[in-house]
Amino acid sequence: MAASASSLLADAASSSCGAISPRPRLLRGAPAAAFVPSPSRHSCCSLRASPARRHRSRFVASAVPTMQPPAESRVSTVVDVDLGDRSYPIYIGAGLLDEPDLLQRHVHGKRVLVVTNTTVAPLYLEKVAWALTHNNPNVSVESVILPDGEKYKDMDTLMKVFDKAVESRFDRRCTFVALGGGVIGDMCGFAAAAFLRGVNFIQIPTTLMAQVDSSVGGKTGINHPLGKNLIGAFYQPQCVLIDTDTLNTLPDRELASGIAEVVKYGLIRDAPFFEWQEKNMPELLAREPNALAYAIKRSCENKAEVVAQDEKESGxxxxxxxxxxxxxxxxxxxxxxxxxxxxxxxxxxxxxxxxxxxxxxxxxxxxxxxxxxxxxxxxxxxxxxxxxxxxxxxxxxxxxxxxxxxxxxxxxxxxxxxx
Amino acid sequence: MAASASSLLADAASSSCGAISPRPRLLRGAPAAAFVPSPSRHSCCSLRASPARRHRSRFVASAVPTMQPPAESRVSTVVDVDLGDRSYPIYIGAGLLDEPDLLQRHVHGKRVLVVTNTTVAPLYLEKVAWALTHNNPNVSVESVILPDGEKYKDMDTLMKVFDKAVESRFDRRCTFVALGGGVIGDMCGFAAAAFLRGVNFIQIPTTLMAQVDSSVGGKTGINHPLGKNLIGAFYQPQCVLIDTDTLNTLPDRELASGIAEVVKYGLIRDAPFFEWQEKNMPELLAREPNALAYAIKRSCENKAEVVAQDEKESGxxxxxxxxxxxxxxxxxxxxxxxxxxxxxxxxxxxxxxxxxxxxxxxxxxxxxxxxxxxxxxxxxxxxxxxxxxxxxxxxxxxxxxxxxxxxxxxxxxxxxxxx
Missing domain, CATH: 1.20.1090.10 (Dehydroquinate synthase-like - alpha domain)
Incomplete structure (x- = not known):
């Protein structure tokens, strides 16, 4: 079995690399373009129980001015969302859906409902079901495949999730998994918040927008005919698993939508990140994996910091x-x-x-x-x-x-x- | 203006009568039938700012073996539901809807949506609207009147509440008021939990069942065609206001339904209360005001103690x-x-x-x-x-x-x- 989430936390916390710094450590005078991931600096946080090396960190500035390939494949980063007893990790990396133990350690109960849509299901549903059940015969997976698009983010479509869960006789000891973009994450999260007054859920965002913004922080909900996101809940997932490989299938328009949110973090609270974006926008548009991974990580860190300070949006x-x-x-x-x-x-x-x-x-x-x-x-x-x-x-x-x-x-x- | 809720709390907490005891104080050897309200013991908790005398207490055993009339009219009791920053008071008494300041101190924002049904609206809606707005011109009240009955405790009917709130352009600074029985309380509570991801709400239960059980403790929700209360939220009100006068209009069948819940508390955790019921059932069925008020208070105290220990029903x-x-x-x-x-x-x-x-x-x-x-x-x-x-x-x-x-x-x- 994989190490538990809590032992992973303990490992990272006790390591001497000090990777969990409350604020990014910037090297004064380093050029802005230098804010690239430097995985080789973090081997002290590697996880023995997993084939992947994993870094629980904010980020570390590097003096190397160009993008560097990671030292090996399947290197993942963990960003913590600090919300007391509702805290959870965000795993970021390439190929994370090929690591069953990552998902499995966050499943509660024996039954999982994957909520996805007609676009994402053919691409990743089988892979996710495999990851949930591999070497784990006790867990059974069912799925509900919703039509794709913001216009289906409504009560009628949400009811299909409840129908499936009730008809399948799911009980409180179950886990809902959101597999898709922002619409799926918001709907699955709200369904998990409301089904039997709250069951566990996991976010697997597959669009850049969902990875850098909507999957993090616990805002869930649906639209009303007269306005967006007017009905919902604050409800935190057990974890967010971001497999950056899923961006390879993302349409350009959707990529741009995510980049708009990345730009937002720079504008509202992170000038160095904005400057990094100004220099690295061509790499982001070209889907250079390291550039994307860094943009996701820095975005999640910014969001996690804000949410930790003001979960319910009082200011x-x-x-x-x-x-x-x-x-x-x-x-x-x-x-x-x-x-x-x-x-x-x-x-x-x-x-x-x-x-x-x-x-x-x-x-x-x-x-x-x-x-x-x-x-x-x-x-x-x-x-x-x-x-x-x-x-x-x-x-x-x-x-x-x-x-x-x-x-x-x-x-x-x-x-x-x-x- | 009325004293604020916090000053009321401070008054009660600093009084020397020790009325807020964590457990009922029983007089050893007192006959079971002696567990009746004894308001005259609590004058140290009276509230100067209100014409009514109010007792923030659990209950006190008395050696007097028969029901006693209260020393004056409009004496209310306050039972505290202790849930940290989600704590709230339950006001219990005759004629509480005639005291505007009780409700008004728990209203947030300038706009109130009263959710009620076709049976209760003709009886109490006008009175509640008066209580909310009397000497309080800043507050405006709107209402949504749902069809009456458990079969309407569904998503379609719930949507009418959202429709009304959205069409009226309610914002986060508003208050939902549930005026009715268990169905209205559960639906209004869930609507308040989900509208804009959570707005303030107040419970005014008008059936015995709602007064002794469903309005207390924050369970809200609706039915699914395949099962009761399968969709909902744990969401606590700002206060519960129980005007026992509303029981005068309650059908016998509904009264009996409430008594079943009263009996429950005796069976699961309160043998003296069960014994009191065995002796006082005729008075309860005859709607003797003091007997009802005592049964409501003791039921709320039992429920509050349980909910305080296990809000989310882990055991x-x-x-x-x-x-x-x-x-x-x-x-x-x-x-x-x-x-x-x-x-x-x-x-x-x-x-x-x-x-x-x-x-x-x-x-x-x-x-x-x-x-x-x-x-x-x-x-x-x-x-x-x-x-x-x-x-x-x-x-x-x-x-x-x-x-x-x-x-x-x-x-x-x-x-x-x-x-």
Whole structure:
């Protein structure tokens, strides 16, 4: 049997490499492009029970200016989400679905329900079922395959998950596994939160967006016809398993969607990461494995830090929604109109999004009126006041506030939308 | 303005009467029938800011053998549910809906959604809306009136609550109020848990069953076509407000349903309370106000103690489900077959239920096969094993266990159901 999660934790915590630093350790004066993974620095954290070497760490700056291949294959990193008795690890690496013990140590009970969709099932369902059951005859796996797409993130589709679990007579000692992108993770997580008032669940995100954002932090839910994510729960998984190999099958559009979230972390709280992205965007777009793995790791670390401080979004966590009410460019434009950031930051936001081939304007059909109606039901409205995440100060600083000049919001909406 | 909840707590905690005792203080040798409320012992806990006198207490034994009228009207008792930062008070008393400040101190934000049904709305909705808004012009109240009945405790009906909240553009700073029986409390609570991933809510139970059981402890949810309460959340209210005057409009059948839960507390953990019920059942059936108030208070105290020890039902809390898989009489019958209780306890269970005019057999249409199918999806099944709450030992003791002779279960099912 594999080492238990707790012994893995103990091993890492007692190692002398000090890999679990609360903040990234930066080498002063090192060039920005140097923030690349350096797995060879962490052999002290290797896991005897597994064929893979695994590094429980934030990240370590390196003076090597170019991307380096990992010393061996199947090197994984562990990022901890620190939430007291709801803490859990995020495993990041290539080929992690080929390591059954990683998943199996987080399964509770004998029965597993894999929730996935029609796009992902043909690609990875068999592999996941194998990983769950290999050398583990006590566990049986069932699956429910939902239609693919945001428009199915609704109550009717969610009911299919409950139907399957109830008809299969699942009890409280079971595990739900989300295999797919953000929609699947959000729906499976909410189903796990609500089925019998809460069963265990595991996230296996297969899109970059889900890997760097939606699978981490416990926000789950579905859409209401009048607004996104209006029904849901805060519910934490047992673990998040990110096999970066799954990105090889990801459409370009989906990759870009994930990169938008990666850019977000730089903008709201991590200027060095933003600078790294400015230099490494071509590698990210070319799906260079080390660049992707590093971007995922640094994104998860940023998210984990924020969530650990504010799990239920009473304040700080709301900053993670930059770009979710309106896009990064509109947030930058409005921040600039308010005089909160200088020209260069606004220009760099536009530039990096263009470089990432991301849109820098809403769809043609969007009008100011439509936009206002949509943001009126935004979850960040409190007592009728829309609070926004805006950039303020030097690169990597933002605020979450309802205290802004309404004219600046109007001007931004008019600058980007049709009347 | 009324005193805040925290100042009320501080007053009570700092009083010298020691009313918040972790366990009931029993006078040795006092007759069982003596467990009646004795409000005059607690004037040190009275609340200056309110016209009512209020007693934050467990209960105090009295040597007076008969029911006593309260010293004045509108005397309420407060039972605390101790759940750390999710703790809340249960207010119990006659005419509490005539005291606006009690409700208002627990409202968050400016907007309130009252969830009720077609039976309760004509009786109490206007009164509750008045209590929420009296001298409180900042708060606006909307309502959603659901059809009445267990068969509407489903996802379609729940969606009506979300629809109303979204269409009315409620934001996170709002309060849901459940006004009704167990179905309304469970649905409103789950809606509050899931709307925007959690908003504040208040329980105003209007049936005895809801007052003594379902409104306390944070279990919320809806039914699935294949089983009861299979979808839901553990979600605690801001307060529970029990106005015993609402029982004046309760049908006899609903009263009996509540008494079954009162009997449960005696059976599973409180022999003196069971003995009090044996002597005071006529008063309960006659809706004698003091008898009802005492039964409610003692039931809430028992439930609060259990929930405080085991909020998420990892063990102890499951004992509160006595009678929920099969009735009290079947549990007693099976316990007796197993040799776990003596003849007299079994007979007393039968006797008190007959006295309460409660059924002591399943419906005529129930067969052994049907029964087995239903209990197979019971939430207390774990890894395929049905765990039961059974009586064991002297009066007031029970166990929650899957370790019992299967033949005894079969014999009990055959003794009570058609083949």
């Amino acid at each position: 700080l966590r709301a900053t993670l929604n930059l770009g979710h009410t309106f896009g990064h460019v509109m947030a930058a434009d409005m921040s600039h109109r308010l005089g909160w950031i200088d020209d260069s930051i606004k220009e760099r936001v536009f530039a990096i999004l263009k470089q990432a081939k991301l849109p820098i304007a809403p769809p043609e059909t969007m009008t100011v009126e439509k936009f206002k109606n949509i943001i009126a039901v935004d979850k960040k409205v409190a007592d009728g006041l829309l609070r926004l995440i805006l950039l303020k100060g030097p690169l990597g600083r933002c605020v979450f506030t309802g205290d802004y000049d309404r004219n600046a919001l109007d001007e931004t909406l008019h600058a980007f939308c049709n009347n | 102890l809390r499951a004992t509160l489900n006595l009678g929920h898989t099969f009735g009290h009489v079947m549990a007693a019958d099976m316990s007796h077959r197993l040799g776990w209780i003596d003849d007299s306890i079994k007979e007393r269970v039968f006797a008190i239920l007959k006295q309460a005019k409660l059924p002591i057999a399943p419906p005529e249409t129930m067969t052994v096969e049907k029964f087995k199918n239903i209990i197979a999806v019971d939430k207390k099944v774990a890894d395929g094993l049905l765990r039961l709450i059974l009586l064991k030992g002297p009066l007031g003791r029970c166990v929650f266990t899957g370790d019992y002779d299967r033949n005894a279960l079969d014999e009990t099912l055959h003794a009570f159901c058609n083949n």
